Amino acid sequence: MSLRPITDTAPDRLPAAAPPELRVRDVTVRFAGLTALDAVSFTVAPGSVHALIGPNGAGKSTCFNVLSGLYRPVSGEVRLGDEPLTGRAPHRIAALGVARTFQNIVTTEGTVADNLMLGRHILSHAGFAATALRLPRAVREQRAHLARAREIAELTGLATRFETPVALLSYGDRKRVELARALCLEPRVLLLDEPVAGMNGAERARTAEVIDTVRAELGLSVLLVEHDMGLVMRLADEVTVLDFGRRIAHGTPDEVRRHPEVLRAYLGTPGEDTPGEDTTAQGTTAQGTALEEETDSEGDPV
Numbered sequence: 001m002s003l004r005p006i007t008d009t010a011p012d013r014l015p016a017a018a019p020p021e022l023r024v025r026d027v028t029v030r031f032a033g034l035t036a037l038d039a040v041s042f043t044v045a046p047g048s049v050h051a052l053i054g055p056n057g058a059g060k061s062t063c064f065n066v067l068s069g070l071y072r073p074v075s076g077e078v079r080l081g082d083e084p085l086t087g088r089a090p091h092r093i094a095a096l097g098v099a100r101t102f103q104n105i106v107t108t109e110g111t112v113a114d115n116l117m118l119g120r121h122i123l124s125h126a127g128f129a130a131t132a133l134r135l136p137r138a139v140r141e142q143r144a145h146l147a148r149a150r151e152i153a154e155l156t157g158l159a160t161r162f163e164t165p166v167a168l169l170s171y172g173d174r175k176r177v178e179l180a181r182a183l184c185l186e187p188r189v190l191l192l193d194e195p196v197a198g199m200n201g202a203e204r205a206r207t208a209e210v211i212d213t214v215r216a217e218l219g220l221s222v223l224l225v226e227h228d229m230g231l232v233m234r235l236a237d238e239v240t241v242l243d244f245g246r247r248i249a250h251g252t253p254d255e256v257r258r259h260p261e262v263l264r265a266y267l268g269t270p271g272e273d274t275p276g277e278d279t280t281a282q283g284t285t286a287q288g289t290a291l292e293e294e295t296d297s298e299g300d301p302v
């Protein structure tokens with residue numbers, strides 16, 4: 001199906017032809033004596049999928065927490081187009097069009113519809129009293145939000161689960177509810193924190209398809225943190241690689257997978273051939289990690 005952001009509930013946030021650039025400039029974050037991010041810079045080009053990868057502890061989640069306003073950097077800045085995001089509260093950043101999902105599932109209560117409607121909350125113009133009193137304007141607005149939530153459920157493969165309690169969903173579906181809830185904010189930039197972590201091969205392939213569709217249909221930019229290199233190589237236009245809080249490489253998926261610094265960070269030795277078994281690159285040789293794409297039984301990338 002073809003979807004466009006609706007106009008009556010988010011008039012101030014209709015995307016222009018493309019979302020604005022998300023620019024991260026020289027961002028440094030310290031925790032006591034530890035520098036978790038050390039003058040990190042990268043730009044998420046409008047409408048692109050940009051992956052942020054790196055071994056465990058590289059600083060990926062810290063970076064997401066800066067982008068979504070949970071952490072304030074000691075120096076550097078983040079801008080969405082001309083709007084500075086650094087130092088703004090998370091709900092302000094969300095209202096500017098930057099939505100995120102979390103590594104671990106946070107949605108456990110209510111139906112899929114309930115959760116998606118929570119995602120629409122930030123876009124509601126009718127106040128609590130008008131909604132509680134079911135004033136006509138509030139009722140119309142609620143209807144529009146529900147219709148949009150249904151469209152997003154369809155786009156994310158959850159249409160047949162719309163009225164189902166999330167507690168009864170499969171793990172993969174629950175992860176996609178998180179994604180759908182973030183989309184309900186009508187973001188211009190979507191931050192996906194390990195969207196396929198813990199999924200089996202079929203669920204990962206399905207979610208990869210959904211991310212692809214969402215980007216194409218909604219024309220938004222995606223910043224993706226993911227250990228699954230198959231997914232990164234399949235979806236990303238550009239990749240930034242962090243290690244110990246520093247940016248060590250940047251380029252297309254093909255460029256970074258051959259980059260000597262990247263091979264050293266993941267495998268401990270530069271230029272060694274990467275094993276092709278496990279694509280979940282957590283960054284330790286003991287886990288047999290790799291920067292290879294995973295293939296299904298027919299040899300197609302998943």
Ligand SMILES: Nc1ncnc2c1ncn2[C@@H]1O[C@H](COP(=O)(O)OP(=O)(O)OP(=O)(O)O)[C@@H](O)[C@H]1O
Pocket residue numbers: 031034035036054055056057058059060061062063
């Ligand atoms: N709140 C915190 N307090 C202190 N240290 C922290 C905090 N959050 C992260 N760190 C440290 O900062 C560094 C970067 O951690 P971060 O979680 O950003 O890495 P990551 O790349 O997301 O790792 P993973 O792939 O394991 O999720 C690590 O050394 C981590 O222990």
